[in-house]
Amino acid sequence: MDMFSAGSAVLLSVPLQDKSGNALDVTAVSYRITDQNGVELVAVTTLDDFSPGSETADITVPAEDNQMAPGEARAMRNVELTCTIADVNTIVLHAPYVIQVADPLVVGTNSFSSFAKAEFTALSIPGLTAWAAASEDEKIAALIDARAHIVQLSFAPLNSNVNWGQDSLNYIPEGTYDTDYVGNSNMFLFNGNLDLLRPSQFAALPTRFVDALVKAQVAEADYILGGGDIEKKRQDGLVMDNIGESRQSFRQGKPLQLPVCRRALAYLSYFVTFAKRIGRC
Incomplete structure (x- = not known):
């Protein structure tokens, strides 16, 4: 799983493929973002600049949505994409990643030492x-x-x-x-x-x-x-x-x-x- 620095913007390029690796003919994409506990951080948002038939969906998660809670060393962001196929069916894809502080070992919290x-x-x-x-x-x-x-x-x-x-x-x-x-x-x-x-x-x-x-x-x-x-x-x-x-x-x-x-x-x-x-x- 990809890791990024906490408090930084993250650009994701998510391949539009099924579980077998086959390309999907996607006409529209919307997404939402949750943390590792399933708490919604970004409500369902339409990806307006998506071009139908594209092989990837490019999503930028702003820095304010990658902030760490007090005492956290690592956290996960799960980008949930809802892809419309042939204007009828939908398929859900997930693009999780991890954000972490410079040293994920927090003395007195998850470690005895840096x-x-x-x-x-x-x-x-x-x-x-x-x-x-x-x-x-x-x-x-x-x-x-x-x-x-x-x-x-x-x-x-x-x-x-x-x-x-x-x-x-x-x-x-x-x-x-x-x-x-x-x-x-x-x-x-x-x-x-x-x-x-x-x-x-x-x-x-x-x-x-x-x-x-x-x-x-x-x-x-x-x-x-x-x-x-x-x-x-x-x-x-x-x-x-x-x-x-x-x-x-x-x-x-x-x-x-x-x-x-x-x-x-x-x-x-x-x-x-x-x-x-x-x-x-």
């Missing part, structure tokens, strides 16, 4: 073969996916007045944590759930913790892109793999499945907790 910082961090992590071979778009997609994996972990409290709930003797009334989330508002990171932090709250996290998150994100992105073949085989239960005469052996029980790979978890081991407790908040 793309530049992720590339810099990768220099200090050896053996990222899949990462090194990937394109920029692949790396960005993997980093966004990696963050989604990491936020599934539960993180232990750090040293702060907002670490403790009201059920704890360590609770300090002055140490409240502003949040839109309902419930457990006096617990560190809303019970350790990073996905509920606003960007301003993420920016206030300790540097050591953020650095660990970035390293884990890059390591997990490498794993997503195809690195860690041995670990993936072990996750499948493989305990023996002989190359000669190709013999394999698998364990009977299912190994423990975690949201992230072992390497990513190792960077976060100081901050992650697997303990569960019940208390009054």
Whole structure:
């Protein structure tokens, strides 16, 4: 899918063909534009300068219709064309494209790091073969996916007045944590759930913790892109793999499945907790 810079005008030249690639004899074209959620941005508009019999329909989407909503890194525009054929039948064609900001990784929203910082961090992590071979778009997609994996972990409290709930003797009334989330508002990171932090709250996290998150994100992105073949085989239960005469052996029980790979978890081991407790908040 084509990508364009947010806030810029986009000129589309849409081939007038059916799903099999056969040319359509189109006499008139109208179109409308929606976003990725189906919200209509441009109502049905007749393409006045269309010449009957043309092989393409040229549509210009103005810059004001390619603006990003606050907090968005990427968005989609779907141009829906209604083509009249032989002045009787109609056929609908779709011409989707993506708009994005200069760096689609928004720190504190869909990533723990900018793309530049992720590339810099990768220099200090050896053996990222899949990462090194990937394109920029692949790396960005993997980093966004990696963050989604990491936020599934539960993180232990750090040293702060907002670490403790009201059920704890360590609770300090002055140490409240502003949040839109309902419930457990006096617990560190809303019970350790990073996905509920606003960007301003993420920016206030300790540097050591953020650095660990970035390293884990890059390591997990490498794993997503195809690195860690041995670990993936072990996750499948493989305990023996002989190359000669190709013999394999698998364990009977299912190994423990975690949201992230072992390497990513190792960077976060100081901050992650697997303990569960019940208390009054």
